[in-house]
Amino acid sequence: MSTTSYRLPGPLGKLLAALPAFPGSLLFVQGLNLLLVRHLPADTLQALHGRSLRIRVADAGVQFDFSWDGRGFVAARRHAEPALTIAATAHDFLLLMQRKEDPDTLFFSRRLAMEGDTELGLLVKNTLDSIDLPAPFGVRPRTGSDRL
Numbered sequence: 001m002s003t004t005s006y007r008l009p010g011p012l013g014k015l016l017a018a019l020p021a022f023p024g025s026l027l028f029v030q031g032l033n034l035l036l037v038r039h040l041p042a043d044t045l046q047a048l049h050g051r052s053l054r055i056r057v058a059d060a061g062v063q064f065d066f067s068w069d070g071r072g073f074v075a076a077r078r079h080a081e082p083a084l085t086i087a088a089t090a091h092d093f094l095l096l097m098q099r100k101e102d103p104d105t106l107f108f109s110r111r112l113a114m115e116g117d118t119e120l121g122l123l124v125k126n127t128l129d130s131i132d133l134p135a136p137f138g139v140r141p142r143t144g145s146d147r148l
Contacts, residue, residue: 006091007059025075028055028064032073039131045070047123052076056087084116084124103129 037045048068056063063085065076088096092111095101103125106112114121 007089022075022077024062025064025066029066029073029075032066037072040127044123044127047120051084051117051120052082053124054082054085055093056085057090057093058087059089059091082116084114084120086121086124087113087115 045068049070050067052065052067054063054065063078065078065082066073067076068074088106088111092101092106096103096106096112103112107114114125
């Protein structure tokens with residue numbers, strides 16, 4: 001497992017942070033709907049219904065606000081306070097997507113932060129841990145030895 005956390009260069013982060021948030025959220029939910037929705041259990045989708053979520057890429061200065069509307073993930077204008085915010089650097093999110101790093105390891109090393117509804121956060125984490133995701137970004141299914 002990686003112990004080094006890489007950050008985007010400051011000027012690139014400032015440039016990305018200057019972009020409007022809503023178009024990024026639209027693109028983000030398109031990816032979620034294409035790659036993830038068909039793998040999510042019905043009880044998880046029911047628990048997500050109407051709940052506001054935010055993914056914050058700390059070093060890029062961007063965040064994606066979205067929710068589940070019963071048919072798919074939908075982009076949202078910035079919520080004052082989402083039910084759950086998950087934050088990490090771009091590199092750490094990439095490691096998570098590739099399953100090269102465990103969310104618990106990142107959380108306890110303070111490289112992954114969850115704010116808000118902790119029960120919802122655990123549901124999201126456990127659901128993502130339990131499903132075999134498609135192969136973008138070199139994703140591979142986890143084996144028992146990959147988990148804590």
